[in-house]
Amino acid sequence: MIEIEHVSKSFGEKTVLKDVNAAIQDGEIFAIIGPSGSGKSTLLRMINLLEVPDGGRIVVDGTDIHAERRRTLEIRRMMAMVFQKPAAFNESVYDNIAVGLRMRHVPEREIQTKIVDALEVIGLSGYEKRRAKTLSGGEMQRVALARALVTDPAVLLMDEPTANLDPVATATIEDLVLRINREFGQTVVISTHDMLQGQRLAHRIGVLMDGVFSQVGTPREVFALPKNKHVARFVGIENIVSGRIARMSEGVAEIETDFGTTISAVTPLSPGTRVSVCIKPEEITLHLAEYPHTSARNALGGKVARMTAFGPLMRLVVDCGIPISVLITWKSAEEMGLSEGSRVRISFKASAAHVVEDTGA
Numbered sequence: 001m002i003e004i005e006h007v008s009k010s011f012g013e014k015t016v017l018k019d020v021n022a023a024i025q026d027g028e029i030f031a032i033i034g035p036s037g038s039g040k041s042t043l044l045r046m047i048n049l050l051e052v053p054d055g056g057r058i059v060v061d062g063t064d065i066h067a068e069r070r071r072t073l074e075i076r077r078m079m080a081m082v083f084q085k086p087a088a089f090n091e092s093v094y095d096n097i098a099v100g101l102r103m104r105h106v107p108e109r110e111i112q113t114k115i116v117d118a119l120e121v122i123g124l125s126g127y128e129k130r131r132a133k134t135l136s137g138g139e140m141q142r143v144a145l146a147r148a149l150v151t152d153p154a155v156l157l158m159d160e161p162t163a164n165l166d167p168v169a170t171a172t173i174e175d176l177v178l179r180i181n182r183e184f185g186q187t188v189v190i191s192t193h194d195m196l197q198g199q200r201l202a203h204r205i206g207v208l209m210d211g212v213f214s215q216v217g218t219p220r221e222v223f224a225l226p227k228n229k230h231v232a233r234f235v236g237i238e239n240i241v242s243g244r245i246a247r248m249s250e251g252v253a254e255i256e257t258d259f260g261t262t263i264s265a266v267t268p269l270s271p272g273t274r275v276s277v278c279i280k281p282e283e284i285t286l287h288l289a290e291y292p293h294t295s296a297r298n299a300l301g302g303k304v305a306r307m308t309a310f311g312p313l314m315r316l317v318v319d320c321g322i323p324i325s326v327l328i329t330w331k332s333a334e335e336m337g338l339s340e341g342s343r344v345r346i347s348f349k350a351s352a353a354h355v356v357e358d359t360g361a
Contacts, residue, residue, distance in 0.1 A: 001026055002047065002155065002189070007056035008211075009042055016042050018211035020056070024189060029181050031198035032191040034208035035234065040191035043208070044157050047189065048079050060155065077104070080153035084160040086144030088135070093119075094128040096143055100151045111150075118146040122176060138169025145176060149186075156180075158190040162197065170197070177201055195235060199223060207231050228356050229276040238325040239279040242358060245271050252297070252350050259321045264297040265353035274358045281327040283352035286316065288336055289343035296347040300324070304342045307333070318346055 002024040009017040016039040024030045032040045045051040047058055049065060049072060057064045065075045080100070089096050094115055101111045119125045122142040127135075132143060141161060148156060158177070162170040178201065180186045192198055198205050199219040206216045215227045226232035229240050243257035248271055255263045255277060263277050287294070289301065302320035309315070314333045316326045326346060338344070 001059075001061065002187075003059040004043075004047075005056050005059065007043070007046065007053045007058060009039065009046065009051065009054050015211060017053075020208070020212060022206055022213055022216055024187070025203075026187055027181070027185040028203040029177065029188040029190065029201050031202035031205045032189070032208055033193070033195055033198050033205060033234075036193070038208045039211065040208055041159050044081070044159050044189065044191055047155070048081050048157055049076050077151070078154040079157060080148035080151050080155075081157040081159065082141070082144050082148050082161050084163050086140055088132040088140050088143075090131070090133055092128065093124070093130045093132050093135070093143055096132045097147045097150060100147060104151070114150045115146075118150050121149070121180070122146045123172070136169070138165050138172060141165060141169070141173055142176065145173070149180065154187065156186055156188045158188065160191055160193060163193065170194075174201060195223075207234065209234065224280070225354060226278065226356065229278070229358065232276070232278045232354075232356070237278045237280055237354075239281065239284075241277045241279070241322065243275060243277065245269055245273045245275060247271055253355065255355070261300065261321060263353060264350040265355045266351050267355035269355060269357060275355050276358045278354040278356065279324075279348055279352060280354075281315070281325040284324070284326045284346050284348045286318070286326050286328055286332075286336075287345045287347065289345055291345055294345075294347040297350040298353070299345055299347040301343070301345050304338055304340050304344060307338065307340055318344060320346065 004020055004022045007017055007020040020043060032043065034040055042051060046053055052066055058066060060078065068075060097115050097118060098111050101114065119127060122145060124142060132140060162173050177188060181188055202219060204216060205219055205222045206213045207222060209230060215222055215231050223235050226235055232240055241257050241263065243255045245253045246256045247254045251266055253265050253267045255265055255275060257263055265277055269275060300320040302318040304316055305319040305323060306317040307314060310327060313327045314330050317323045318326055324346060
């Protein structure tokens with residue numbers, strides 16, 4: 001287990017981390033997400049002993065890793081790190097993977113066995129004699145992963161390992177990480193700017209914002225039930241409406257919004273509480289204006305202000321007094337004859353509106 005306790009770090013006058021706390025379990029994939037400059041890489045580098053905290057401590061399997069100066073080499077050998085841009089020595093693939101093992105004075109026969117096994121795991125069997133400099137970015141990242149794994153680390157650290165890769169190479173690396181975790185129980189701590197990657201890979205996610213973990217939880221908890229409006233906005237919930245709970249009835253709140261309408265939502269918060277209502281675009285149903293009354297508690301009229309492609313879907317911004325984003329299929333948009341300016345109605349269930357207390361921070 002990795003225990004991160006009240007860790008802080010500054011560079012000059014810039015405070016990067018101020019009170020970071022988390023417990024990472026053995027055998028889990030823990031993803032760190034956050035805005036650029038939030039300290040994701042710094043935190044990984046501190047776990048890997050490449051940086052020293054200004055305050056707090058990092059404990060790995062009961063050992064305060066920065067307090068045990070005499071055990072630095074031993075502790076470092078518990079870790080392996082894969083960087084965003086892997087170093088490729090101007091040698092063969094075999095020699096690139098063997099670097100860490102040779103530094104540990106592992107017998108060459110054992111090195112050979114480990115490398116053959118590692119190349120099979122990463123899908124590059126037969127590449128031993130290839131020059132590493134001739135590999136594609138995705139292939140070199142797989143070699144970097146193999147170079148880390150052959151040292152049998154207790155913790156595998158990955159710092160945005162797919163940031164410079166194309167989607168196919170990214171999928172290959174992700175599949176490898178999942179396989180290594182599932183088959184070998186490898187503990188993985190990965191930082192990523194790709195939030196979908198965090199959802200695909202992680203057992204739990206830590207959202208690093210303003211020098212602290214604003215939320216730690218499962219992918220569902222972080223992306224569907226963000227703790228506050230700042231996390232909600234960061235994880236891509238575009239529809240965040242401010243207001244105040246006017247009344248409660250059987251667990252359903254009537255929220256008077258700042259734009260002059262009322263939203264019904266399920267929440268345990270009390271009347272009078274200032275709140276933000278978060279509604280994911282995919283939770284909203286869109287109808288033509290003349291569509292009959294819906295059974296959903298919330299229905300708002302408006303007109304389509306903007307239509308843009310969103311992968312296999314169409315993203316609509318509907319002006320309902322405030323802009324509300326909605327996702328529908330291309331086929332639905334065509335069948336409804338939608339265009340910018342079309343009059344529409346949107347609806348969503350009270351249970352689809354996630355309510356968080358608005359502290360004003």
